[in-house]
Amino acid sequence: MAPIDSPITAQELEILSTKAIAAKEAAYCPYSKFRVGACILTTSGEFVVGANVENAAYPVGTCAERVAFGTAVVAGHKSFKALAVATDIKPAASPCGMCRQYIREFTNGSFPVYMYDGEGSYKVMTMGELLPDSFGPGDLGI
Structure with a gap:
């Protein structure tokens, strides 16, 4: 995993992680029994x-990441700085394959995803690392 030059401040990361961890409480x-919470930081500074x-x-369920991105897009956001995902397990879980492509729709290869385990520790990877050789709207001329 290559080091990531964080596009967010330490304060933004603290809020992002706190909100993602707290969001697990709302999981249905x-x-x-696998709780997942997610929080996105928009480029306008909203969480x-x-x-x-x-x-x-079972296939009808929706992952936390897609709930968060869908909510953000419906609220008018289309530009994002970072995502945090939190679970109760150790090591931290990464977004599933479907979520990776969903996230990629609104981000690029350098977009950071912070993955928190049940003890609050995290690892961070870029979308390029999570979904190598991906494609997005720009590849379709959009």
Whole structure:
């Protein structure tokens, strides 16, 4: 994992992590019991949270990352600085494959994803590391 020049301040990272960890409390996960919280920092300085929402028909559930990005986009945000994802396990879990492509829709390869474990420790990776050789709207001429 290459070092990342953080595009966010220490204070922004503190808020981002606190909100992602707290968002786990809102998770609706009666089937898996796997709580996930997420928080996005927009380029306008707003923090948008999400939590996973499961469904009895398993594929219908929605991951915390997609809840957060969907909420942000509906609120008019299209530009983001960082994402934090928090789980209760150790080591920290990374976004699933579907979420990686979803996140990539609104970010680029240098976008940082901070992944928090159940003890509050984190690792950070870029979208380029999480989804190498990816494509996004720019590759489709959008």
